[in-house]
Amino acid sequence: MIRIDDKLLNLTTEKAQNRERRRMNHNFHETLDANVQRMLNALEPDTYVQPHKHENPDKFESFIILKGRLVVIEFEETGEVKDFIVLNSQKGNYGVEIAPKKWHSIIALEQATVIYEVKDGPYSVLNDKNFASWAPKEGSDNCRAYNLELLKKCGLA
Numbered sequence: 001m002i003r004i005d006d007k008l009l010n011l012t013t014e015k016a017q018n019r020e021r022r023r024m025n026h027n028f029h030e031t032l033d034a035n036v037q038r039m040l041n042a043l044e045p046d047t048y049v050q051p052h053k054h055e056n057p058d059k060f061e062s063f064i065i066l067k068g069r070l071v072v073i074e075f076e077e078t079g080e081v082k083d084f085i086v087l088n089s090q091k092g093n094y095g096v097e098i099a100p101k102k103w104h105s106i107i108a109l110e111q112a113t114v115i116y117e118v119k120d121g122p123y124s125v126l127n128d129k130n131f132a133s134w135a136p137k138e139g140s141d142n143c144r145a146y147n148l149e150l151l152k153k154c155g156l157a
Contacts, residue, residue, distance in 0.1 A: 002028055004040070004116070009067055012042040013112045021138075022047035025117075033122035041117045043070065043108035048143035050136065051075055051105040052129040058100035059120035059128075065089050068113030072096050073150060075103035079134035084154045087115070103132055107147050109156065 008026065016024035022044040029037050041063075043049075051073075054061060063072055065087035073084045086109065087093050098104045106115075136142045151157035 004066070008040070009042070009114045010112075012040050013067075013114060016042035016044055016047075017112075023049075029121065032124070035121045037117075037119050037121045037123055039117050040066070040114055042112070042114045043106070044111055044113070045108045046144065047108060048136075048138055048147055049105050049107070050138050050143075051079070051103050051132040051134075053101055053103045053132075054098075054119070054128070055101045055130050057120075057127060060097060060100055061104075061119040062095060062097040062117065063087065063106065064095035064116040064118075065093070066114045066116055068111070069109040070113050070115060071107050071109060071151070071154060071156060072098070073105050073107070073154065074098065075105075075132070077103070079103075079132060081150065081153045086156070105135075105150070107151065 012024055012026045016022060024042045026040040028039060069086060069088045071084055071086050074082045076082045085093055085096055136146050148157055
């Protein structure tokens, strides 16, 4: 039995807070070639997840909020915000599933936000994500400004 409890969430959050990227996965799948990838993803508000889609190979991705608040944003092909949802268990918004070939990103709205993430496997760094050319690359100087711009478009800043 794998337990998902405060101890595990706090440990994963602590690791995220001490990493330069300000996020951390805790994988439940034993190998990267597993057909289903299951993990905790701890994120801090100052992390940046470059908008991306899962295509060739096509993969779905699901997010379920365990702690904190997170906005999931879906984009048009042009990079305009198409739809968004704030995942917040206190408000009854528990999760979302993103279809293959849909541009999306996530932004933590509170410190120590943790989601349970599930997506099709296997994982390969070479083809897991197709990154949006209309968004800053991770590590760029303007990532925080881009996140703030997205939050404003969603009425969250």
